[in-house]
Amino acid sequence: MANKERNNLELLVKALMLVAIIIFLWWLLIAEKDNHVSVEVDDGINITPEQIQSIRDIGQWEFLSISNEELVDTVRKGLFSDDQLVRIYYGTLRLGIDLSKTKKNWISAHGDTVVVKLPKVGLLDKEFIDETRTKAFYESGRWTARDREALYRKARRQMLSHALTKQNLKTAEANAEDHVRQMMKTMGFNNITVTFEK
Amino acid sequence: MFFYYSQMTKTTKTILLSALIALVAGCSGSDGEGQGEQSAYQSVDTVPMLIMQIQKCSRLYTTEMKIHKIVTHDDVVKLQGQLLKQNIDIKLPMGDRKVAIPIDATLKAYIDFSDFSERNIERTTDGKITILLPDPKVELTSSKVNQQEIRSFVGIVRSRFTDEEMTRYEQQGREAIIQSIPRLGIVDMAKASAARTLIPMVKQMGYREENITIAYRKDFKPFDIRKFLEVRSEK
Numbered sequence: 001m002a003n004k005e006r007n008n009l010e011l012l013v014k015a016l017m018l019v020a021i022i023i024f025l026w027w028l029l030i031a032e033k034d035n036h037v038s039v040e041v042d043d044g045i046n047i048t049p050e051q052i053q054s055i056r057d058i059g060q061w062e063f064l065s066i067s068n069e070e071l072v073d074t075v076r077k078g079l080f081s082d083d084q085l086v087r088i089y090y091g092t093l094r095l096g097i098d099l100s101k102t103k104k105n106w107i108s109a110h111g112d113t114v115v116v117k118l119p120k121v122g123l124l125d126k127e128f129i130d131e132t133r134t135k136a137f138y139e140s141g142r143w144t145a146r147d148r149e150a151l152y153r154k155a156r157r158q159m160l161s162h163a164l165t166k167q168n169l170k171t172a173e174a175n176a177e178d179h180v181r182q183m184m185k186t187m188g189f190n191n192i193t194v195t196f197e198k
Numbered sequence: 199m200f201f202y203y204s205q206m207t208k209t210t211k212t213i214l215l216s217a218l219i220a221l222v223a224g225c226s227g228s229d230g231e232g233q234g235e236q237s238a239y240q241s242v243d244t245v246p247m248l249i250m251q252i253q254k255c256s257r258l259y260t261t262e263m264k265i266h267k268i269v270t271h272d273d274v275v276k277l278q279g280q281l282l283k284q285n286i287d288i289k290l291p292m293g294d295r296k297v298a299i300p301i302d303a304t305l306k307a308y309i310d311f312s313d314f315s316e317r318n319i320e321r322t323t324d325g326k327i328t329i330l331l332p333d334p335k336v337e338l339t340s341s342k343v344n345q346q347e348i349r350s351f352v353g354i355v356r357s358r359f360t361d362e363e364m365t366r367y368e369q370q371g372r373e374a375i376i377q378s379i380p381r382l383g384i385v386d387m388a389k390a391s392a393a394r395t396l397i398p399m400v401k402q403m404g405y406r407e408e409n410i411t412i413a414y415r416k417d418f419k420p421f422d423i424r425k426f427l428e429v430r431s432e433k
């Protein structure tokens with residue numbers, strides 16, 4: 001009799017354990033749907049202040065803007081394979097006249113006649129590469145700050161040779177003359193002479 | 199092919215010949231320039247220079263502002279997710295990377311004279327002149343990454359910063375500088391600076407300094423007009 005009761009109790013415990021296991025597995029299966037683990041890396045930069053280093057008045061009159069993209073690369077020969085760094089640099093060369101270079105009485109007006117003597121058209125700013133727009137195109141191997149600096153200088157040379165041509169300077173000068181003439185006409189002058197310093 | 203050609207009717211032959219002639223004409227006679235290139239076998243190296251865009255303009259840059267910014271990035275690797283309805287956010291050991299990139303940027307404010315016309319000038323009979331100028335615009339004209347001063351720290355289980363990652367952080371730094379332009383007050387400085395540049399010019403044209411006024415006209419964009427209309431309608 002006692003044996004039978006014990007058997008019944010064991011059976012009940014086993015049934016309860018089975019039910020508990022089934023419930024646990026069911027819960028696990030339900031919970032399984034929401035399970036996800038991934039490795040996360042933050043790709044944004046931190047918030048840092050912008051410091052104004054200098055402010056100055058300038059008088060640079062731009063008449064031709066040459067936007068440039070240059071693909072520049074450098075190769076380092078290795079024993080088994082070559083290392084290569086390829087970047088795309090962006091820059092805008094601005095051609096025009098620097099009003100700080102004008103001479104005294106560069107505008108002389110008498111009645112409806114005006115004579116304007118402008119300084120030579122040239123590159124307004126020697127710093128024209130927007131290096132923070134640079135795109136990394138290809139990189140193999142390890143490259144130092146000096147290598148990147150050399151690449152920047154190479155891009156600068158290429159942009160100068162492509163954009164600072166006689167033709168572009170001539171176009172800028174012609175456009176400068178047109179705009180100054182138009183401006184003087186707007187100011188009420190009828191006889192306008194525009195010349196450039198040699 | 200010749201067998202099939204001989205078997206064709208006269209009309210089919212005519213159509214086929216016409217199509218062949220048209221095809222040959224289309225390939226060879228599109229333009230003289232292309233023909234010249236083909237005959238001379240000239241090859242042009244277009245790899246070094248991708249795009250060069252030339253644009254005529256008339257912009258008077260009046261103010262230059264030099265900005266310095268140190269772009270920093272903390273690269274922490276975390277194991278994130280959900281396991282058995284429990285949120286997981288574990289920082290992986292020795293997986294930190296840090297980089298600081300010093301950037302120098304030049305901002306320039308300019309007055310666009312491209313559409314300067316009689317509408318911008320108001321003259322009175324008593325010798326007074328008012329020049330109406332459009333609002334100055336600001337442009338990031340150049341930027342330079344101080345490569346020598348870049349500092350980076352890389353955890354033992356992490357790889358170094360790649361060129362692609364570095365340029366991405368630099369681009370974000372550039373965007374942050376552009377976003378900060380309204381706070382820098384360069385537009386107001388440019389307005390005063392433009393007056394300092396233009397008044398001596400107009401003086402040389404025969405006007406007395408006290409008779410010269412430089413005023414600014416806001417260039418209303420469709421968005422501004424809509425805003426204006428919305429305000430008016432609310433009232």
